[in-house]
Amino acid sequence: xxxxxxxxxxxxxxxxxxxxxxxxxxxxxxxxxxxxxxxxxxxxxxxxxxxxxxxxxxxxxxxxxxxxxxxxxxxxxxxxxxxxxxxxxxxxxxxxxxxxxxxxxxxxxxxxxxxxxxxxxxxxxxxxxxxxxxxxxxxxxxxxxxxxxxxxxxxxxxxxxxxxxxxxxxxxxxxxxxxxxxxxxxxxxxxxxxxxxxxxxxxxxxxxxxxxxxxxxxxxxxxxxxxxxxxxxxxxxxxxxxxxxxxxxxxxxxxxxxxxxxxxxxxxxxxxxxxxxxxxxxxx
Numbered sequence: 001x002x003x004x005x006x007x008x009x010x011x012x013x014x015x016x017x018x019x020x021x022x023x024x025x026x027x028x029x030x031x032x033x034x035x036x037x038x039x040x041x042x043x044x045x046x047x048x049x050x051x052x053x054x055x056x057x058x059x060x061x062x063x064x065x066x067x068x069x070x071x072x073x074x075x076x077x078x079x080x081x082x083x084x085x086x087x088x089x090x091x092x093x094x095x096x097x098x099x100x101x102x103x104x105x106x107x108x109x110x111x112x113x114x115x116x117x118x119x120x121x122x123x124x125x126x127x128x129x130x131x132x133x134x135x136x137x138x139x140x141x142x143x144x145x146x147x148x149x150x151x152x153x154x155x156x157x158x159x160x161x162x163x164x165x166x167x168x169x170x171x172x173x174x175x176x177x178x179x180x181x182x183x184x185x186x187x188x189x190x191x192x193x194x195x196x197x198x199x200x201x202x203x204x205x206x207x208x209x210x211x212x213x214x215x216x217x218x219x220x221x222x223x224x225x226x227x228x229x230x231x232x233x234x235x236x237x238x239x240x241x242x243x244x245x246x247x248x249x250x251x252x253x254x255x256x257x258x259x260x261x262x263x264x265x266x267x268x269x270x271x272x273x274x275x276x277x278x279x280x281x282x283x284x
Contacts, residue, residue, distance in 0.1 A: 017033075
């Protein structure tokens with residue numbers, strides 16, 4: 001499909017609708033104008049030359065579709081599809097809001113390079129996750145090197161994402177140029193990576209005979225794990241304090257309030273520090 005060097009919003013929206021019809025079986029027989037009007041939410045990242053079009057498609061469970069021949073990258077999660085139109089900026093006159101704000105400036109070269117790097121890292125990370133998932137499905141197990149590679153890619157993606165969001169939030173002096181919608185599409189990419197990675201970890205655990213995580217949402221599950229770890233340390237400490245003699249004259253620690261709270265608080269903060277370290281290393 002030939003793509004002009006400039007895309008209007010209607011053209012970009014219809015192009016996304018056609019792409020969705022090719023990759024989502026439920027939309028194959030639908031009219032592309034109907035798909036565009038009912039599922040697509042265009043969002044222009046102003047002054048960057050990138051157009052993000054979010055499509056709500058709850059039944060779509062394919063991880064990613066690269067339509068590089070049309071200059072379109074389609075990122076997908078089970079809840080949404082994000083199409084990134086790369087190197088095809090929307091003309092200011094095609095968007096009334098942009099026209100009212102005046103002509104957009106040339107985007108910083110650094111931001112364009114970051115976007116390029118982010119897209120490549122996103123695809124590389126999904127590929128690493130997919131490779132590990134394939135081994136898990138075959139029951140072949142996964143090596144420590146593979147797990148390290150996935151963790152490193154996920155960490156690199158999050159770092160690049162933050163580096164990309166930062167200049168986006170500083171573009172232009174007019175607050176109207178940037179809103180939470182502009183960063184929402186990038187956050188969807190982040191959520192897709194995070195969700196796929198945690199799904200993979202659960203699958204690997206199940207294949208290796210380890211119990212899968214509870215069916216709670218991931219943030220809630222991580223918080224619960226943290227509280228359980230701290231609670232376990234506190235309970236064990238109190239039991240030890242009431243059972244064994246410790247300190248002056250071998251009195252139980254519970255009878256020495258200052259020492260009891262000092263050691264107890266130190267242990268709790270130590271556990272929290274270890275948990276935070278594991279979380280930052282993407283191991284928890």
